[in-house]
Amino acid sequence: MSPTKPANKASPDKKSAAGPAKPAGPQPIVSTGYWLFKSEPDVFSWDMLKARGAAGEPWTGVRNYLARNNMKAMAVGDLGFFYHSNIGKEIVGICRVSAPAHPDPEDGTGTWQCVDVSAVAGFKKPVTLSDVKANPKLQNMSLVTSMRLSVQPVTADEWAEVCRMGGLDPKKLKR
DNA sequence: GCCAACGTTGGC
DNA sequence: GCCAACGTTGGC
Numbered sequence: 001m002s003p004t005k006p007a008n009k010a011s012p013d014k015k016s017a018a019g020p021a022k023p024a025g026p027q028p029i030v031s032t033g034y035w036l037f038k039s040e041p042d043v044f045s046w047d048m049l050k051a052r053g054a055a056g057e058p059w060t061g062v063r064n065y066l067a068r069n070n071m072k073a074m075a076v077g078d079l080g081f082f083y084h085s086n087i088g089k090e091i092v093g094i095c096r097v098s099a100p101a102h103p104d105p106e107d108g109t110g111t112w113q114c115v116d117v118s119a120v121a122g123f124k125k126p127v128t129l130s131d132v133k134a135n136p137k138l139q140n141m142s143l144v145t146s147m148r149l150s151v152q153p154v155t156a157d158e159w160a161e162v163c164r165m166g167g168l169d170p171k172k173l174k175r
Numbered sequence: 176g177c178c179a180a181c182g183t184t185g186g187c
Numbered sequence: 188g189c190c191a192a193c194g195t196t197g198g199c
Contacts, residue, residue, distance in 0.1 A: 040197090064182075086197060129198080148181065148196050177199085184193075 034154040035070065035080035036143060037095065037117065046082050046092045049119045056098040056118030059151075060106045067151035071115045072101045079173070080117065081154065081162060083143065090126035091162060094173065095119050124167030137161050 037059065039045070049057055062068055078097040084090055099116035132138045138161060142152035154162075163170040 038197095066182095089198075146181095147198075150196090179198095180196085182193105182195085184191100186191090187189090 033074060033078040034156060034159040035074065035078060035097075036083055036091070036152040036154050037080050038083045038085045038150045038152075040086045041084040041088055042086075046084065046119070046122065049082065049095060049117065050093075050122070052118060054098075054118055056116045058099075058102075058105065058116050059114045060104050062104070062114060062150060063112060064150060066149055068101075068113055070151045070153060071113060073153075074100065074115050076100055079120065079159075082119075084126075088126070088128075089130075090128040091123065091132075091166065092126045093119060093122040094163075094168065121168060121173060125165075127162050127165045131165060132162070135161065135165070 074097045076097055080095050081091045082093045082095050084092055095117040097115050098118045101113040101115050104112040104114045132143055141158050142149055160170055
């Protein structure tokens with residue numbers, strides 16, 4: 001199974017209006033962790049996540065223990081980069097963990113879990129893999145060192161640097 | 176399309 | 188529990 005988000009054959013089956021309505025007005029995000037989610041855009045793209053709106057999307061299909069453990073470590077409100085693998089090879093936006101790890105509905109074995117994520121903000125300018133590799137501050141990013149891991153941790157310094165490169169001020173992110 | 180990296184499987 | 192074979196990812 002693919003560590004990237006696999007074909008989501010039945011996305012509409014998920015509850016259409018997951019969760020109560022969001023509180024009105026922007027709120028500062030209090031985030032405890034930073035992550036990076038990889039997805040092949042022809043399977044599940046940033047635009048598709050944006051189209052899900054506040055309901056978000058269960059990040060199903062992860063079949064790798066490290067990636068699963070990363071998801072189990074996530075808290076609601078954690079933020080993540082959204083990376084397009086294969087096509088684009090660039091970080092295109094920021095998403096937010098909207099539900100903690102829960103059993104992957106597509107997994108019958110009870111082994112695999114997923115979190116739910118929703119789109120927060122797109123980058124003004126996507127940050128490409130080569131941009132990342134060319135930046136000395138990002139040499140230890142998992143995207144460079146553990147390229148194949150589909151759900152990766154990101155440090156606070158890496159977070160700030162990539163946001164800067166993408167034209168977003170992380171302090172001004174609102175949910 | 177190639178192939179390096181690397182996770183998983185299964186024989187022993 | 189080792190490790191070779193195998194499958195998959197994903198950049199190039």
